[in-house]
Amino acid sequence: MEAFLVSTGIVALAEMGDKTQLLSLVLAARFRKPWPIVLGILVATLANHALAGAVGSWVQAQLGPQVLRWVLGLSFIAMAVWMLIPDKLDEDDQPSAASRLGVFGTTLVAFFLAEMGDKTQIATVALAAQYKAWAAVVAGTTLGMMIANAPVVWFGDRLVKKVPIRVVHLVSAAIFAVLGMVALMGWG
Template sequence: MEAFLVSTGIVALAEIGDKTQLLAFLLAAKFRKPIPVVLGILVATIVNHAFAAAIGTWLTGLAGPDVMRWILGISFLAMAVWTLIPDKLDEGDAKLAHYGVFATTVIAFFLAEMGDKTQIATIALAARYDALILVVAGTTLGMMLANVPAVYFGGKLANRMPVRLVHGIAAAIFAVLGIATLMGAGEKFGF
């Protein structure tokens, strides 16, 4: 259950102000059809994060426990720093295909999430907890907690959300996970 809760919390916080959340605002404003946008985000996130978690789980089998502990600890610390760097929506992410609201959202969101903070976090979390389904469920819920309000209330929330504070909290959680992992907190998990 820890893997699910930590994954949900970290991704929900890390997603605030992230380029995929900006994309959710953009899609909602362009199409004004929240249900297919939300469903498109859900499908894209499940597929993307399942792939990322599979990579994380696979990586745990490649390295020994001591090496894995250092890789994960340093990865979490790097994620803490990366979370503090503001995101921008890339020009390519903003181009919308003409396949309908749902398909456009799935394609645009999936592509925008490739190599994104939350995808990298999903890889690290899956490697850390070796609980693919719980991590994917948690990271997907975290994405939805951050993006569904963006779709429905985007304009109103954008100016009220203390993005720097939220990013600071997410960075602190990543840093604590990194330090705890480096200090051996994951030994009960085999690394």
């Protein structure tokens, strides 16, 4: 349960102002069909985070406990620093309104690709390695992604303007830093 709850909270916070949250806003503005967009985000996230969780489980199995402790600790501290760098949506990440894939397909592909190498994907790898609970971590990170992105699809611009993104990033960075220190000290 701890792996699920920590994964949900970390990703929900880490997603605020993230590139994929901006992509959700763009998709909602372009297509104005929230259900296929939300479903596309869910399927893309499940696929992406299932793969990331599998990588985390593999890493955990390959490294000894001492090496893993240092890798995880330094990874979480690096994530804390990364949280302080605001994301922006690249021109290449914006979906084409004339896509042949439809709203669901466009969302699925765009979201899956945008999530590659993203903070939340890297966090999923680290969390799966730390907790040794692939299913709980993937379920938690997916729920966190949906908590952060689904409201953006429905409420869009109004919601994004009311959330103090800088404060959310600082809180996320602090949580990642604490997780990093806990891992380095061997408390977790």
